[in-house]
Amino acid sequence: MARDHVPSGAARGLAAAVVLVALAACGWIEAGLAPFRAGSTALTLGAAAVLVALGVLADRSARAPRAAPAVPGSATGRGLSRAGLAAWAVSLCYAVVVELWEYFRSPRSLHPTLSSLANEVIGPGHRPARACAFVAWGLGCVGLARRPRRRP
Amino acid sequence: MNLGLWLAVPVLFLVCEVLARTLGRGWPTAAQLVARVRDVPAGRVALVLVWAWLGWHVFAR
Numbered sequence: 001m002a003r004d005h006v007p008s009g010a011a012r013g014l015a016a017a018v019v020l021v022a023l024a025a026c027g028w029i030e031a032g033l034a035p036f037r038a039g040s041t042a043l044t045l046g047a048a049a050v051l052v053a054l055g056v057l058a059d060r061s062a063r064a065p066r067a068a069p070a071v072p073g074s075a076t077g078r079g080l081s082r083a084g085l086a087a088w089a090v091s092l093c094y095a096v097v098v099e100l101w102e103y104f105r106s107p108r109s110l111h112p113t114l115s116s117l118a119n120e121v122i123g124p125g126h127r128p129a130r131a132c133a134f135v136a137w138g139l140g141c142v143g144l145a146r147r148p149r150r151r152p
Numbered sequence: 153m154n155l156g157l158w159l160a161v162p163v164l165f166l167v168c169e170v171l172a173r174t175l176g177r178g179w180p181t182a183a184q185l186v187a188r189v190r191d192v193p194a195g196r197v198a199l200v201l202v203w204a205w206l207g208w209h210v211f212a213r
Contacts, residue, residue: 035212036212036213037212040212041208044207044208044211045207045212048203048204048208052204080178081179081180083179084178084180087171087179088180088182088185090164091168094160094161095161095164098160098161102154112154115209115210117158118210122210133210133211134211144190144200144203145196145200147196148187
């Protein structure tokens with residue numbers, strides 16, 4: 001049956017290359033668009049929708065087994081250290097507090113938010129870096145849409 | 153520019169990651185935390201939505 005067809009490694013590699021080239025082209029176009037316009041919004045969200053769908057389809061075509069139940073005591077199981085979780089939570093909370101602290105202060109040149117810092121590197125006017133960031137973000141869309149795989 | 157506050161953020165994350173990789177004993181790495189959220193379909197959807205919002209915020213706004 002056609003549903004049982006599993007693409008070969010070469011076919012998957014070719015498909016991945018096509019997606020990567022298309023994503024790079026989208027990134028280059030996107031990086032040249034002015035922000036706050038319908039075109040950039042449509043391109044970004046459209047790319048996200050397509051890439052998430054591709055991630056889900058890639059999972060199905062690979063017929064990946066469902067994630068095995070987490071092993072108690074493993075890092076993905078129930079045995080996560082409370083101290084470890086607390087350390088991550090504190091770090092994340094600190095980042096949020098800094099963002100809010102800076103967000104409600106001005107001028108922005110003295111109190112940068114994460115967005116304004118990122119703008120210095122991948123903002124409009126930094127087309128190659130912005131296009132690369134778009135590709136990285138797009139690959140993240142595919143990766144996050146896929147089910148996690150467990151190592152044996 | 154007040155970069156000191158921001159510089160502490162990656163330092164904190166790096167310390168957590170290094171501790172997780174050296175101590176073990178259930179200390180999760182960042183990848184393990186994300187994987188744990190992705191284990192649940194709702195968590196996966198939430199992560200995708202947050203990621204899409206991030207892209208919109210960075211590239212479209």
